[in-house]
Amino acid sequence: MSNPLRDMEKPDVIFAIGTNMTECHPVAATRLKKALTSGATMVVADPRKTRLAKMAHLHLPIRVGSDVALLLAMAHVIQREGMIDDSFIAHRTTGGPEFLEHIKQFTPEWASEICEVPAEDIEQAGLIYGRGNPSAIYYTLGITEHICGVDNVQSLCNLALMTGNLGVEGGGINPMRGQNNIQGAGDCGAVPANFPGFQPCGDPEFAKKFSEAYQTEIDAEKGITKVTALNTCGNGIHAMLIDGENTVVSDPDKNHCEHALKSLDHLVVIDIFLTETAELADVVFPATAWGETDGVQTNTERRVQRLRQAVPPVGEAKPDWWIVSEIAKRMGTPGFEYESAKEVFNELCSLSPIYAGLDWDRIENGEYQWPVPEEGHPGTPRLHEKEFKNGRGVFKVIGYRDPAEVISEDFPLWLTTGRRLQAYHTRTQTGRSAGIEYLLPNETLEVHPDDAATLGLAHGGLAKLSSARGTIEIPVKVTDMSPKGTVFTSFSFANVPVNVLTGSGYDPVTETAELKVCPVKVEPV
Amino acid sequence: MLTTVNNVDTERSLKMTLDGEEVSFSDGETIYEVATRARREIPTLCYDDRLEAFGACRLCVVEVEGIRNPVASCTTKANDGMVVKTRTEAIEKHRKTLLELVASENRNLDVNPLSGYASQELTKLVDIYGARTGRFQGKKSGTTNTNDKNPFILRDYDNCISCYRCVRVCAEQEGDYAINVMNRGFHTQIIAEFNNDLRDSQCTFCGQCVQTCPTGALGDKKALRDAETEGEIKKTRSICPYCGVGCSVDLLSKGDKIVGVLPAMDGPANEGALCVKGQFAFDFIQNADRLKKPLVRRDDGELHEADWDEALEIAAQGFLRAKKRYGRHSIYGVASGRAPHEAAYSMQKFIRASFGTNYIDNCSRA
Ligand code: SF4
Ligand code: SF4
Ligand code: FES
Numbered sequence: 001m002s003n004p005l006r007d008m009e010k011p012d013v014i015f016a017i018g019t020n021m022t023e024c025h026p027v028a029a030t031r032l033k034k035a036l037t038s039g040a041t042m043v044v045a046d047p048r049k050t051r052l053a054k055m056a057h058l059h060l061p062i063r064v065g066s067d068v069a070l071l072l073a074m075a076h077v078i079q080r081e082g083m084i085d086d087s088f089i090a091h092r093t094t095g096g097p098e099f100l101e102h103i104k105q106f107t108p109e110w111a112s113e114i115c116e117v118p119a120e121d122i123e124q125a126g127l128i129y130g131r132g133n134p135s136a137i138y139y140t141l142g143i144t145e146h147i148c149g150v151d152n153v154q155s156l157c158n159l160a161l162m163t164g165n166l167g168v169e170g171g172g173i174n175p176m177r178g179q180n181n182i183q184g185a186g187d188c189g190a191v192p193a194n195f196p197g198f199q200p201c202g203d204p205e206f207a208k209k210f211s212e213a214y215q216t217e218i219d220a221e222k223g224i225t226k227v228t229a230l231n232t233c234g235n236g237i238h239a240m241l242i243d244g245e246n247t248v249v250s251d252p253d254k255n256h257c258e259h260a261l262k263s264l265d266h267l268v269v270i271d272i273f274l275t276e277t278a279e280l281a282d283v284v285f286p287a288t289a290w291g292e293t294d295g296v297q298t299n300t301e302r303r304v305q306r307l308r309q310a311v312p313p314v315g316e317a318k319p320d321w322w323i324v325s326e327i328a329k330r331m332g333t334p335g336f337e338y339e340s341a342k343e344v345f346n347e348l349c350s351l352s353p354i355y356a357g358l359d360w361d362r363i364e365n366g367e368y369q370w371p372v373p374e375e376g377h378p379g380t381p382r383l384h385e386k387e388f389k390n391g392r393g394v395f396k397v398i399g400y401r402d403p404a405e406v407i408s409e410d411f412p413l414w415l416t417t418g419r420r421l422q423a424y425h426t427r428t429q430t431g432r433s434a435g436i437e438y439l440l441p442n443e444t445l446e447v448h449p450d451d452a453a454t455l456g457l458a459h460g461g462l463a464k465l466s467s468a469r470g471t472i473e474i475p476v477k478v479t480d481m482s483p484k485g486t487v488f489t490s491f492s493f494a495n496v497p498v499n500v501l502t503g504s505g506y507d508p509v510t511e512t513a514e515l516k517v518c519p520v521k522v523e524p525v
Numbered sequence: 526m527l528t529t530v531n532n533v534d535t536e537r538s539l540k541m542t543l544d545g546e547e548v549s550f551s552d553g554e555t556i557y558e559v560a561t562r563a564r565r566e567i568p569t570l571c572y573d574d575r576l577e578a579f580g581a582c583r584l585c586v587v588e589v590e591g592i593r594n595p596v597a598s599c600t601t602k603a604n605d606g607m608v609v610k611t612r613t614e615a616i617e618k619h620r621k622t623l624l625e626l627v628a629s630e631n632r633n634l635d636v637n638p639l640s641g642y643a644s645q646e647l648t649k650l651v652d653i654y655g656a657r658t659g660r661f662q663g664k665k666s667g668t669t670n671t672n673d674k675n676p677f678i679l680r681d682y683d684n685c686i687s688c689y690r691c692v693r694v695c696a697e698q699e700g701d702y703a704i705n706v707m708n709r710g711f712h713t714q715i716i717a718e719f720n721n722d723l724r725d726s727q728c729t730f731c732g733q734c735v736q737t738c739p740t741g742a743l744g745d746k747k748a749l750r751d752a753e754t755e756g757e758i759k760k761t762r763s764i765c766p767y768c769g770v771g772c773s774v775d776l777l778s779k780g781d782k783i784v785g786v787l788p789a790m791d792g793p794a795n796e797g798a799l800c801v802k803g804q805f806a807f808d809f810i811q812n813a814d815r816l817k818k819p820l821v822r823r824d825d826g827e828l829h830e831a832d833w834d835e836a837l838e839i840a841a842q843g844f845l846r847a848k849k850r851y852g853r854h855s856i857y858g859v860a861s862g863r864a865p866h867e868a869a870y871s872m873q874k875f876i877r878a879s880f881g882t883n884y885i886d887n888c889s890r891a
Contacts, residue, residue, distance in 0.1 A: 226887075321867040
């Protein structure tokens with residue numbers, strides 16, 4: 001997030017797109033509710049009539065995967081009505097003139113055809129966002145899990161840049177991170193393109209820095225992504241170490257994924273349960289769980305916070321860092337003589353400029369938000385206040401593209417997937433917590449009453465749900481939460497493996513899977 | 526809006542006299558806020574500093590010179606030149622009588638601390654004021670909704686004192702309006718929408734009403750399973766393991782077992798709020814399915830328990846073999862977005878330092 005969570009109580013206009021926030025980030029949503037109570041206006045763009053959508057002043061139930069068209073037309077309206085921030089564009093950005101020229105062609109009428117919502121509503125959304133002082137954008141995976149995920153994010157940036165809504169209190173562009181430490185995994189350099197602290201792998205200077213620190217010659221080029229790695233298992237990639245991820249259930253195209261992992265010579269999995277992924281491994285190590293482990297995690301507003309051990313680990317479980325270090329030592333890899341989590345974290349701080357002012361003792365009370373470039377620095381609750389990291393904010397000229405697969409005669413409905421309030425991810429944890437099943441006993445497919453009638457589906461009855469990749473069976477819930485023509489379910493239940501169906505494409509830049517859009521057909525069983 | 530809490534002295538110089546001492550305050554502060562800042566302890570029951578003051582319990586009354594009746598300090602704004610007494614004999618007597626009355630209506634004064642964050646408030650006050658006198662033989666108010674089979678929230682309205690904190694937290698903090706008030710006065714009863722089970726209401730089971738309840742009328746059913754479990758309750762500050770908001774929590778443990786979770790009122794990301802997952806989905810770590818020993822695949826094709834040395838050796842040799850046979854670009858690492866930094870950091874270092882590649886990723890792509 002560019003802005004701190006507490007800023008969520010302060011916007012004048014809230015634009016929430018592709019986020020089911022009341023279910024996925026409930027506590028953040030309570031802050032938006034407070035902003036609404038004190039008079040903020042909210043626009044929600046989401047195919048589904050979520051709780052957040054019901055609270056909105058304007059809800060745009062856009063067709064799944066049509067976000068870019070909506071955002072282009074909103075930008076069009078903002079420019080046409082003279083609501084752009086000329087001074088911000090002139091002093092803080094580049095590419096403004098080209099972008100402003102580009103959007104002249106994208107009228108609300110044009111977008112209306114693609115998004116399947118009235119042009120007047122698109123016009124209104126543009127006017128409301130353009131008028132807000134400040135306007136804040138919130139989004140989650142509904143924006144990124146598309147083949148055009150990067151385009152979506154960039155289109156949101158364009159909106160914020162043209163209206164000067166960056167670096168201001170109560171404004172900004174705010175992705176809500178879905179997992180407790182997904183931000184932290186990136187901070188720590190567990191990505192193919194960056195060393196710890198987002199120091200790019202492609203830059204020889206940093207390759208040299210880490211080659212020296214790790215006493216090994218490290219490639220001065222990016223690695224491949226997990227998606228590519230899974231695609232080349234048995235044919236390029238022959239061994240994998242997976243820590244705490246249930247790849248088989250959470251990734252798209254389950255069968256492909258299982259097949260990939262099975263074709264490895266050597267698979268080692270570290271986890272707290274014998275997940276579907278761990279079952280395929282040659283060696284499985286028991287890790288200590290939350291509540292049993294000392295450590296650090298970074299939240300969605302870049303706040304670096306301490307996790308603390310409350311109880312002893314079960315059985316012989318060990319912390320992940322200890323397990324990884326023991327394997328490394330046995331392989332003769334230098335630099336793994338850690339005695340504690342504290343030593344590991346302090347080494348990270350010493351190599352990462354955004355953590356340079358931090359160490360284990362300084363984060364005791366969680367008051368720092370990175371970057372913290374040196375000791376004594378107060379941290380950075382709000383990004384881009386005076387300047388952007390690379391000087392100026394860059395406008396990107398973007399066009400609309402259809403999803404990788406579109407509906408057809410064979411697969412006439414859109415399937416979109418998401419999370420539920422009471423379940424988390426693949427339910428390895430919430431599914432094993434007492435009482436949660438009372439609130440969410442099983443998964444359902446949400447179908448609009450009109451579609452249910454046409455297809456002959458009964459509320460509570462079973463349906464066969466198929467895509468080009470496979471078929472699953474799932475109970476039907478008839479509800480107007482889903483718009484006509486679109487069905488929804490979550491990927492939380494292993495007995496309803498929705499990711500057998502998904503996986504039609506990937507964003508060419510980030511290789512994020514298009515989990516949000518998949519043409520399907522639904523039949524009664 | 527940007528007022529002067531930090532430099533009250535210099536800006537406007539509003540002053541009042543508090544128990545004979547001159548104190549400064551800024552415009553808009555209530556007597557209660559000024560007094561608390563000046564370290565006066567004024568008892569309250571219907572007050573939660575995250576909510577709009579309500580003025581229902583009248584425990585917080587103080588004497589203000591020139592006003593005949595005592596005023597509720599939580600709802601009365603401080604005025605320049607005000608002379609306030611927080612603890613006169615008359616006021617203390619009034620408070621004791623109020624507490625005696627409240628105590629007489631409540632079946633159960635001794636509430637297990639696992640009930641919730643604020644569950645000891647009434648009991649503590651009753652004891653401080655020596656109000657267990659039984660001077661009033663009150664009728665019991667409210668009734669228990671024991672039919673509600675939800676596994677998380679105990680609703681025992683026999684203990685309800687009608688402070689409306691639950692209703693207000695639900696409306697003001699959560700914006701959920703899941704609970705409401707039925708009837709007024711003595712027959713007041715806090716009800717779920719349509720007087721039904723919470724599951725059938727707008728309730729999201731965030732537990733906030735439980736945590737603000739000062740009497741244990743609403744209680745944490747899940748934590749109370751361990752009410753009788755041996756051992757002191759230990760509190761450990763940590764962070765919720767679910768989404769990226771990063772809510773601060775206090776883990777409650779007895780011996781080797783986590784028995785419950787309290788929201789941290791001073792948590793920077795959540796300021797006392799939690800959702801159903803952070804509040805109630807903590808016991809997965811005690812599930813019987815937890816892996817307890819390393820497993821290795823043996824010749825029969827099945828996974829079998831092994832000791833650490835053997836398993837680590839097999840893991841290490843497998844990677845070395847792959848490197849020798851297929852080259853250093855044949856090994857890939859996937860780090861977790863769930864585990865702490867130390868896991869992700871050591872994972873990426875493992876790949877980079879062992880193989881000199883950047884063949885590492887995490888689960889954010891799916
Ligand atoms: S648990 Fe939360 S949503 Fe439910 S009644 Fe209590 S405060 Fe309201
Ligand atoms: S309590 Fe809920 S909102 Fe807070 S971090 Fe946990 S899952 Fe997220
Ligand atoms: S605390 Fe002031 S009236 Fe209850």
